[in-house]
Amino acid sequence: MPLPWKRASTPEPSLRRGLLCLPPLLLASALGLGPARLGPASQDAGPGSTAPEARIDDGRTSRLEDVSASACVGCHAPVLEEWRESAHALAWKDERYQKALSKVRREESCTGCHIPEPLSSSLPLAPGASTRTTRPRARDEHKQLGVSCSACHLAADGATVLGPFGLETDAHPTRRDPRFEVETASATCLPCHSTTIGPVIGVGKDFIASDQEGLGLSCTECHMPPIRRPIASDPEGQITYPERRGRSHRILGPRDPAFLRRAFSLEVEGTAQGSATLVVTNRAGHRVPGMTERRFVFRARLVDAHGTLLDEGELVLDTRAYLPVEGTRQLTLSGRGAARIEVDARHEATGLGRGGHVFLTDVLALD
Numbered sequence: 001m002p003l004p005w006k007r008a009s010t011p012e013p014s015l016r017r018g019l020l021c022l023p024p025l026l027l028a029s030a031l032g033l034g035p036a037r038l039g040p041a042s043q044d045a046g047p048g049s050t051a052p053e054a055r056i057d058d059g060r061t062s063r064l065e066d067v068s069a070s071a072c073v074g075c076h077a078p079v080l081e082e083w084r085e086s087a088h089a090l091a092w093k094d095e096r097y098q099k100a101l102s103k104v105r106r107e108e109s110c111t112g113c114h115i116p117e118p119l120s121s122s123l124p125l126a127p128g129a130s131t132r133t134t135r136p137r138a139r140d141e142h143k144q145l146g147v148s149c150s151a152c153h154l155a156a157d158g159a160t161v162l163g164p165f166g167l168e169t170d171a172h173p174t175r176r177d178p179r180f181e182v183e184t185a186s187a188t189c190l191p192c193h194s195t196t197i198g199p200v201i202g203v204g205k206d207f208i209a210s211d212q213e214g215l216g217l218s219c220t221e222c223h224m225p226p227i228r229r230p231i232a233s234d235p236e237g238q239i240t241y242p243e244r245r246g247r248s249h250r251i252l253g254p255r256d257p258a259f260l261r262r263a264f265s266l267e268v269e270g271t272a273q274g275s276a277t278l279v280v281t282n283r284a285g286h287r288v289p290g291m292t293e294r295r296f297v298f299r300a301r302l303v304d305a306h307g308t309l310l311d312e313g314e315l316v317l318d319t320r321a322y323l324p325v326e327g328t329r330q331l332t333l334s335g336r337g338a339a340r341i342e343v344d345a346r347h348e349a350t351g352l353g354r355g356g357h358v359f360l361t362d363v364l365a366l367d
């Protein structure tokens with residue numbers, strides 16, 4: 001099974017490259033390569049799957065309760081139910097954001113991305129354009145809706161809805177726009193995700209610098225897994241709309257453990273001298289972690305065939321010691337008679353839960 005974000009059914013180029021250069025003693029545990037690691041309820045399970053994997057409770061609000069002010073609420077229940085659980089819906093309500101906002105002198109520098117006007121009203125969003133330093137403008141009504149439906153979908157005329165299909169409907173004019181087609185959809189995400197400000201790192205810049213689009217990747221391919229469901233709903237329950245191919249607006253992120261695992265592949269390299277090196281490689285489309293105050297801690301234990309501990313160590317990824325795209329970090333352990341490395345990895349975020357959460361455990365055999 002290909003990684004969910006790889007369009008082709010063959011392994012993606014970078015990963016294939018990685019596997020081909022494995023020395024004879026190197027054993028790969030490419031996390032996320034096999035469906036076995038995903039679990040049956042994974043949202044990544046493919047088209048048709050709507051059962052979301054349980055999210056980690058990291059202390060953040062997990063659902064926007066009051067959506068009554070949304071202009072789309074009566075007719076797009078399926079999409080709205082996804083979106084209201086995303087960080088986008090909570091971008092204004094988020095207590096951590098509100099706390100940070102209360103400490104800034106110029107609020108205007110913080111609002112454009114958290115409560116934007118429709119992007120097309122303030123930004124020239126030509127798909128394929130690579131530098132986007134202009135920030136969206138803030139709106140002053142319905143702030144509680146954060147990054148709302150209209151922010152991404154409403155055209156500059158304030159009436160036409162942009163989308164991937166260009167469907168005919170009496171509800172509103174629609175227009176097919178490349179910003180909603182998977183190959184070029186990153187243009188929708190880059191205006192807000194390419195600036196480093198406050199605790200935020202502009203990961204969009206990494207994405208562009210490493211030419212992920214050239215590799216056939218987009219933000220939506222990884223963060224909005226494909227699903228099939230009706231896209232519209234009738235408040236009176238009279239009309240049933242057809243199922244359509246779409247992408248989940250719930251947005252996969254650091255709260256989804258299976259998704260976090262996909263950021264990394266692990267390999268172990270053994271030598272005849274009794275040392276073993278754990279190699280961690282970044283498989284995300286940008287650096288990890290993507291925010292200050294967030295860290296990944298990999299703990300490795302080298303054991304012999306009886307499970308006796310020979311050596312142990314830790315590898316920490318944070319804002320300073322981050323992993324760039326396709327970057328690797330290594331941890332070497334030594335001990336006579338080593339049989340395997342047992343690894344676990346924790347994701348930590350300041351102010352979000354105690355001690356972080358373990359999102360990965362693995363055993364890599366040496367032979």
Ligand code: HEC
Pocket residue numbers: 060094096097100101104109110111112113114135191192193194195197198199200201290291
């Ligand atoms: C260019 C767009 C942009 C601007 C301007 C912006 N932010 Fe954000 N903000 C984001 C994005 C994107 C994220 C999500 C980053 C992530 O999850 O990695 C975010 C997340 C946050 C978070 C983290 C929320 C959490 O629960 O972890 C805080 C706090 C925050 N921003 C505060 C601010 C403050 C304070 C300002 C003004 C100084 C500001 N932001 C201006 C785009 C922006």
Ligand code: HEC
Pocket residue numbers: 071072073074075076149150153154161162163164165166167168169171172174175176231232241242244
């Ligand atoms: C009165 C009901 C109604 C309202 C209000 C409404 N929509 Fe729609 N919308 C529909 C229907 C019906 C369709 C077509 C569904 C189908 O054929 O499967 C549609 C289609 C769409 C599409 C697909 C566009 C394409 O590519 O063809 C998008 C995107 C969309 N709506 C977004 C929105 C957004 C965003 C809002 C709020 C600003 C909104 N809609 C408000 C009923 C509505």
Ligand code: HEC
Pocket residue numbers: 086087088090091092094097112113114116119136147151152185186188189190191192193219220223224251252253254255
């Ligand atoms: C209008 C600005 C804006 C646009 C456009 C935008 N985002 Fe965001 N995004 C944000 C903000 C703000 C946050 C953080 C909200 C918070 O936590 O307070 C965020 C958070 C996120 C997160 C972190 C999720 C989590 O659960 O922690 C991901 C992933 C993300 N966005 C992906 C995307 C993708 C993919 C697109 C394009 C389809 C996109 N964003 C478009 C502003 C934007």
Ligand code: HEC
Pocket residue numbers: 072076079080081083084088147148149150151152153163164179180181182185188220224231245246247248249
């Ligand atoms: C951060 C930007 C963003 C926000 C906010 C957003 N959308 Fe979308 N939407 C997209 C993108 C990108 C696509 C194209 C996904 C794809 O490849 O099919 C899309 C696709 C759609 C579609 C077509 C079917 C599908 O799922 O692909 C509908 C309908 C839609 N959105 C409605 C909404 C509604 C209603 C809301 C608010 C509840 C909303 N969107 C919020 C970016 C956004």
Ligand code: HEC
Pocket residue numbers: 005186189190193203204207212217218219220222223253254259260262263283284285286287288289290291294
């Ligand atoms: C190849 C898949 C892939 C692509 C392409 C990709 N991402 Fe990610 N992204 C991930 C993974 C996996 C994570 C989880 C690791 C993490 O949270 O640091 C992640 C994390 C994030 C986060 C949260 C960062 C943090 O530390 O909290 C944001 C925000 C984000 N991505 C935005 C984007 C945007 C915007 C784009 C397009 C410009 C994009 N991503 C492209 C896989 C991808």
